[in-house]
Amino acid sequence: MLKSYEELRNIDVKRFCKKRDGLDYLPWAMCVKLLHDNGAEVVRWEPIPDPSTGSSLIMSNQTFTDSKGNTNRCYETRIRVTIDDKEYEMQTPVMNGANPVKDNSMSQQRVWNSMCRAFVKCVALNTGLGFDLWLKEEDGENPDIPRNLDMPASEPKIKSLKNKCASYDVNLEEWLNKRNWKIETLTEGQAAWMLSVLQKQLGDE
Template identity: 55%
Template structure:
C-alpha cells in the first residue's frame, strides 16, 4: 500500500532531478521507481487520444503566425495516471522549457516530454511525491494591494490590440470568443494581458 501524502511529501526528490534551461525535472521512470519503493504495487500512465483526431496531441482550431510566418496553435496532451486502485486525469500544455512549441519544431519527442512532465506533476498533486519541488517553481509573491473594480480599456488600447492582431494574422474575434468576451465586455486588465501576450510572443515594442 502506498505511503500517505504527508510522508511522500517529505521525500527530497532533487537528487534525482535533471536541470534543463534552469528548470528541474524529475525523470518519469525514477518517479515510478520511488512510488514502488514507497508501497505502490501498480503505477503507469497512458495517453488519452483526442476524440476528433485520434492523436495524442490536442490542439486549438485557431492558428497563429509570427513575424517570420511560423505558425503555431495551443497544443496540449491529456493522460490517465493509474496508481494502484486510483485513476487520475491530467491535461498539460506542450512546452519547450517555459515557451510554447511552434509548428516548425513540433515532433513526437515534444509530445512525449509533455506527457512525462504531466505524469510527474499529477503524481505530486495526488500523492505528495515531489510536491515541494513544484511548490518552489510555481509559487509567486503575494500581491498585498486591495483589488479594485476593473475598468474598461481605452480606445487607444483596443486599437493597438486590433492593429497588432492584424499585423500578426491573429483572429482577435476568435480570441475574444474563446474567452467569452467581446470588445464591449473586455476589461482593462484583460486587454493588458492580451497586449503582454502578443508582445512577449512577437517582440513588438
C-alpha cells in the same frame, strides 16, 4: 500500500532530480521507481487520445502567426495515471521550454516530453511525491533572474530590448507609455519582464 500524502511529500527527491531551464525536475522513470519503493504495487500512465482525431496530440483549431510568419496553435496532451486502485487524469500544454511550440518545430519528442511532465505533475498533486518542486517553479525560483529588480536597467539590457522590439516590429515607446514607464528610468525587473514577454509571445526557438 502506498504511503500517505504527507509521508511522500516529505521525501527528499532533489537528489534524484536533473536540471531543465534553471529548475529541478524529477525524471518520470525515477518517479515510478520512488512510488514502487514507497508501497505502490501498480504504477502506469497512458495517453488519452483526442476523440476527434485519435491522436495523442490535442490541438486548437485557431492558429497564431508571429512577425516572421511562423505559425503555432495551442497544443496539449492528456494522460490517465493509474496508481494501485486509483486513477487520475492530467492535461498539460506542449511547450518549448517557456515558449509555445511553433508548427515547424513540433515533434513526437515534444509530445512525449509533455506527457512525461504531466505524469510527474499528476503524481505530485495527488500523492505529494515531489510536490515542493512544483512550489518552487510556481514561485519563479530561478538563479538566473537578477535579485535587485528595482535597480536601473543595465545598458546591455536596454540595448537588447530596443533591438528585439525593432526586430519584432514592436513600438517600444507606445508599449512603455501604456504602462507609464520611461526608457530613462526603466528598472531591471521591468526590462526583464518586457524581454520575457517578447520571447514568449514572439520569439523563435
